[in-house]
Amino acid sequence: MAAPAAATARAQALSLLAAANNHGDLAVKLSSLRQVKEILLSLEPSLSAEIFPYLAELHLSHEILVRKSLIEIIEEVGLRMLDHSYALVTVLLVLSRDEDPIVAKKAISVGTTFYCSILKEMAMQFHHRGKVDRWFGELWTWMVKFKDAVFSTALEPGCVGVKVLALKFMETFILLFTPDASDPEIFSNKGSRQMFNISWLAGGHPVLNSASLMSEANRTFGILLDFIKSAGRLPGALTIAVVSCLAVVARKRHVHYNTVLSVLLDFHPNLETVKGCHAASVQYSIRTALLGFLRCTSSPMIESRDKLLRAFRAMNAADVADQVLRQVDKLVRNNERAARENWSGKTNQAINHQNSWDLSKKRIMPQGEDDTINGEVVAKRLRHNTNMHLAPQVQTSDSPQGHVSINGISSANHPTDSELTPVEQMVSMIGALLAEGNRGAASLEILISKLHPDMLADIVITSMKHLPSSPPTLTTSLATPGDIVVSSSINSMCSPAPQPQLHFDPTLPAGSSFSDVPSFNNATADPRRDPRRDPRRMDPRRSNSSVGPTSLPVGEGKEPVPVQMDISTLPSKPLSVPVVTAGASGSVHPTIVERSQNKVVGSSVIWDQPDCREHLLTIPDECAYPSKGRPSLDVPVSPCRDDEGIRETKFLGSETKCDLDLVSIPDFDQHSPSASVPDFDLHPPATSNITAAEESYRELAAVPSYIELTTEQSKTVGKLAIERIIESNRHVCGFDCNNIRVALIARLIAKIDAGNDVANILREHISVDHREFKGHELVLHVLYHLHSMANLDTDESSSYATVYENFLIAVARSFLDALPASDKSFSRLFGEAPHLPDSALKLLDELCSTRHDPIGREICDSERVTQGLGAVWSLILVRPNERKACLAIALKCSVHSEEDIRAKAIRLVTNKLYHLTYISEHVEQFATDMLLTAVNSETDLAQTGFIAEGKTEAKSQITSTSDSPRSGTSDIHSQQDLQTARDVSVLSISEAQRLISLFFALCKKKPSLLRLVFEVYGRAPKTVIQAFHRHIPILIRELGSSYVELLQIISDPPKGSENLLTLVLQILTQELAPSLDLIATVKHLYETKLKDVSILIPLLSSLTKDEVLPIFPPLLNLPPDKFQLALAHILQGSAHTGPALTPAEVLIAIHDVVPEKDGPPLKKITDACSACFEQRTVFTQQVLAKALGQMVDRTPLPLLFMRTVIQAIDAFPTLVDFVMEILSKLVSKQIWRLPKLWPGFLKCVSQTQPHSFPVLLELPMPQLESIMKKFPDLRPSLTAYANQPTIRASLPNSVLSVLGLDNGQDSRSQMHPSEATSSIHGAALT
C-alpha cells in the first residue's frame, strides 16, 4: 500500500513543480511550491530526495519570489534530511550569488545554517561513532565552495546588503574555527543549540583539518581587519557591519580582543570626505563596540579599561562610560564574591601577570622603579634564553594538555586549564600549529603577523612560565629536535623573511650605530651616549603611534629588553644576543636560519665564560654567512643614485640586514669597550658588511671620499637627496618600506642644518601625506634624531638644538597653515616630540590667545583656538615638564578679553583640567586671584598698585614652580596682570565678567568655592556685583539639587552677603520646591543669626500655615515691595501642598497683628491691608466676606476691623447686605463699648445709609441719640425711613421718640422714599 501512495505523491509533486515552473500566474506558482513542500515533508527522506533534482531546477526561475520560496523550502526540508540534501546545497551555492539581493541574502543566511549544522553533525558523528559517513565529505566540499563564494561576495563590489551578510558569515566562520577558551564544556553535554567550535576537533577528524581551519579563520580575521583599514573607501553601512562583527569576535574570542581593540582605537579615517558614508554613524558604531567591551567582565576587557575610558573621554562620552562601568562593577563584585573560593589561586597568578604587563608597557618611570623592572625582565629573559631549546618541548607537551582540557574528558586532572587566558589559549594554538609541521608554519606566520604586539610579548612571557627553574646541563642542550622547532617558530614570529617589508623597526638602531661610528675612534663608551637610549624607544606612546602592522610586534617585543640589559650590569648579558641574531638571521633566509640558529644557541651557552670577545666576533660571522655572495652588498649605498623604486627595494633588503647585524654589535661594545672599530678591522671577513654600511654613511652625509664639496654644495646635495627620497617614497607606496628612508632623511636634515628651506620641502610631503605615508612617523624620526644629537656632549650639540627647534616650529606652523583646524596632527606633534622648546610654547600661546596667526593675518576662525586649547590640554596630560607652562596658557586664555576664547578656555579648564589633582590647586588659586582682583578693583590708585603687586606674586606662585625656561612666559603674565590691575580701577561690567567667569565656572565643579563669593560680596564694587548677579542664577540652577555645600554656606552666611543670599534662595525656589533641608537651614539661620525675615520670603510658598503665622508680624514690617513679594509667595504656595494661607487667612493674620506688641507700627499694618485690597483678583468679594465673617466673631475684635469693613464696602459695594449683617452683629456685641472701634462703626453706618438704617434702629436709645447728634444729616432720612408704616410698627416707642416720631410727620416721610432710593444708587456708585 505504501509504495503506490508514495508513487502518487511523487507524481503529484512533480506536476506541482511543473506548475511552479511554467504557470503564468505567480500566485499559482507559489501555492504549488507550498504544496510541494508539504508533500516533501510527508514523504520518506529517500523518496523526497528523488524529487530534489526537479526542485533544484527552479533556481532558474525568473520570478524572484519563486527563487526565494525555493530557498525557504530548502531550509525546511534540507535540514531535516541532511544526508540527501546534496542537490539542494548546490542550489544554495548558486543562489548565494543571485543578482537579486533578497534572494542572495536569503541564500547566504540559509547556507550559513547548513554550514553550521553540517559541521556540527560531522563532529558529533565522529565523536559518537568514531567515523564519518562518506556523504558528509561530499557535502562538506560543497560547503567549502559555498564559503569561498560568500567570502568573494564580501570582497567583490556588489549590493551592500548582501555584503553585510557575507561579513556576518565571516564572523560566524571566525567564531567557529577559533578556539573558545571561555567555554571549554564538552559538546555532547550541551543542548542542541550549542554552536560548533573548533575545540571539538581536538582529537582529530577525518574530514576536517583543525589546523588549516584555524589558520583560515585567522586569515578571515585579517580580512575583516583589512576592511577597517580601508574604511575610507567603503559605504558606511559596510564599515558599521564590519565594526559590529569585529566587536562580536573580540567579545567571544578573547584571543583577538587586543587586536580588535587597538584597531578600533586607532580608527580615525577622514570620513567626511567620503561620499555615501555617514561619518557620525560610523564613529558611533565604534563607540557602541567599545561600550560593549566595557560591559564585558572578562579579564582582557577589564585590563584594558583604562584605555577604553581614555577613548570615551576623547569622544566626550565619559559619563556614559562611567555609568556602564558602575553597572559592570556591581556585577563583577557579585560574581567575584561567588567565585572567590575556587578562584583564589588562579587570580593571584593573573594579577602578577597583569602587573608585569603593565610595567613593561609603562616605560617612562622614575629610575628606581625602572631598575626593578629591568631586574625582573632581565631575570626572566635570562631564563628564557638559557632554556630556549626547552621551550618548544614544553609547548608541544603543553598543547595536548590544552586539547585534553578542551575535550573535557580529563579536565578534572587539569583544573586550571579550564580557564585559559587568551594568551595561554594562543600558546596552545601556536603549539597545535607547530605540531602540524610545514603546513602549520604558513598559518602560524599569518597568525603572528596579525597579533597585537602586547599579545605577542605576553605569549613569550607566558610560555616562559612553563620553563623549569634550574637551567639544564650544557650537553643536553644541543641539537634536540625541539631546537629546530623553536627556531622555526621564532623565525615566523619575526615575520616572513623574503618580503621587503619585514623588520623589527631596524632603522632606528641601525641609524644610531651609523652616527656612533665616528665616536668609536675615541674608544670611549659612555653609556649616556648610547643612542639606543633615545627616550623615544622607551616611549609607550610609540606603540600607539606606529601602525605598521607586521613589523612592530617584534620591535616592541624584543628590542627593548636588550637595551635595558645594557643599563643593568648583570654578568650574563651576552645571552641576549641569540634572540636578536635569531631575529636578524631569521629575516634573511629562513632555510639557513635553522642551521645557523642551532649554532647560535650552542655558542650562547659557551659565552657564559668570562672572555667573550672571541665569540663576539663569531656572531657577525654567523650572521653574515647567509648573505655572503649577495652582490647587492657591494653596491655603494647611496640612495641619491637610486632612481628606480624596484632597485631601491632590493637594496633595502640588504641594507636592513646590515642594520640588523649592527644591532647586535653595540651590545658587545657596551660590555667590552675595546671591541670596537679596530677589532673589526682585524677581522675583515667578519665585518665586510659593516664597513660597507659605514662607507655608505660617509658618502651620504659629510665626508666624501672622491670630491671635496663646500658646505654650500653639501647642503645642496643634501637637499636634493631629501627631495629624491621623498619623491621615490611616493612611488613605492606601502606602510613599511620607507623606514630606512625616514632614517636617512633624519640624518640628512641633521647634517645639512637647513632648517627652514628643508622644512618647507618636507612640509608639503608631511602634511599632505601625513596619514597614509607616515608623515608623522617621519617628523618624529627626524625630531628624535635631532634631539639625540643635540643631547650629545659635542661642540655641535647646540647647533643641533637650533636645528631641532627650527624644524619643530616650521613643521608645526606648516600644520597650522595647511591643515584644517580639526586635524589632530598639530597636537600630536607637540605631544610626541621629544622636547618642546620655548618657542613652541610661544607658538601655542599665540595660537590660543590671539586672533592673529603668526604672520599677522586676521583669522576669523575660532576653530584654531579650539585646536590650540586642545593641544594645551593634551600636553598637560602627557608632558609633565611642560605642564606648568601649558597651564599658564590655558589660564591666561580663561581670562581673555575675547569672550569666545574665554568661554572655550574656561570649558577646558573646568571640565578637563580642574579634576586633575596635580593642577587643580593652581587653577583654583588663579581663579581666586582673578576674582579678588575684580573685587578689590574699586580702590584708590595707591591701592591699585598694591594689588597689582600682590597679583604678580600670586601669579608667579603658579609659574614659579616651573623651570627657569618658563620665566619668559611668566613675565608676560605678570605684565599683563599689571595692565589688568591698572585698568580695573575703571572696571566695566564686561571686564568684571572677564575676571570672574572662570571662578564661577569652577564653582560648578566645586560648590564650596562659592563661599568666597559670599565673603567678598559685601565689599565688591557695583559692577562686580552686577556680574555676580548674572552668574549666580546660572550657577545655582546648574548645581541643582546638589547644593549640600551651598546649604553650609547658607547656614552661616558671611556678613554683607544678605542680598546675595536672598537672590540665591529665590533662584533655588524658583523652579523646584525647596528641600526640607533647605527650609530647615534657612529657618535656623533666621532664628539664630540673621534676623532679617526677608530671607524667608522665597521659602514662604513651601511653609505651612503654622510656620508662616509666627513670622507674619516681621513680614508686615518689611518695605511694601518686599511685603508684596512675600504675600505673593504665601498665596502661591507649592503645586504639591497648595498655598500656605488662603487669602482670607492672610487678611485675618494681618488683622491679628497687634501693633504695640509685635513691633510693626499701625501704619505698616494698614499699608498691608491696603496692599491686599489692591489685589482685587485675589482678595475677592467672597474672600473679604469670609474673612470679615470670621473676624467679627472674635473677641476682642481686631483693631482694624472697622477700617477693613469700610474699605471692603468701598471696594465692593455689592457687599452692602453682608456688611449690614456684620454691623448688626456688632450692635449685638455692644460695639459702643469699644472706643477704638465705635467711631469706625459710626463712620461706616453713616457711609452706608440708607442701608444701615435698620442697624441704626437696632441701637439702644442713648447710642442712637448720640448718633443723631453727631450726624445731624442722618436724622431726616432716618426718620423718613422709620416713618414707613411697616417699619414704624415694629419700632419701640423710645426709638420713635428719639426720632421725634411720636406725632405724625407723614407728609415729610412720604416725600422721601424716592430720595432714599436715589441715595442708595449713589452709594452703590461710590
Place this chain on the structure above:
Amino acid sequence: MRFRYAMVCSSNQNRSMEAHALLKRQGLDVASYGTGSHVKLPGPSVREPNVYDFGTPYKQMFDELRRKDPELYKRNGILQMLKRNLSVKLAPQRWQDNAGDGVFDVVMTFEEKVFDSVLEDLNNREQPLMKTILVMNLEVKDNHEEAAIGGRLALELCQEIEGNEAWEDTIDDIVAGFEKQHRRKLVYSISFY
C-alpha cells in the same frame, strides 16, 4: 507593507507612542517599546513621579491619575496622552523583555541612551537568523510638542526607507539627506537577528 518597524523610547509613553500611533495610521507595520526599568510619568513635582511597571495597562494609569488629580494631569497633557495610548495598544512594553515579538527590520529610537540599550540588547542576543536590522536614533526631547515633531520625522524617515529596494545601499545617503533637510542629527547602526 514590506518592513516591520519598532519605535522605542524610554517609557513607551510619549515619543515612541506618538510615532507608533502615527505610523499605524499610515498603515505601516509597527510596534513600540521602552527600554527603561520602569514606566515613569510626571507627578505633582519632579521628585514625585508616577512609576509603573511595564505591562500596566494604559487604561489603568489613566483611571488612576484621573482619580488622583484630574486638573493637574489634564493641564500637563498626561491624561490626553494616556487616552491616545490606550487607543493604540493595551500596555507599555519593555524592549528587553519582548525579544519574542519577532523580527523587526527597522528600529527607531528617540534618545541616545535608548539607542545604546537597544544595540546592547541586540548584541547580547543569540544571532542565529543572519538577518540585518537597522537601528536609528533621532534625538527627540521628551515633551508633547517635540514628540509630535519627532513622530512626523520618524514617519517620513520610515517611508523613505520603505521606498528603497535595499536600504543597505542607500542608508548613508538617506541619513545624510535627512540631516541636511531637517537640520537634525541622526545616527544609525546595523545589528543582526
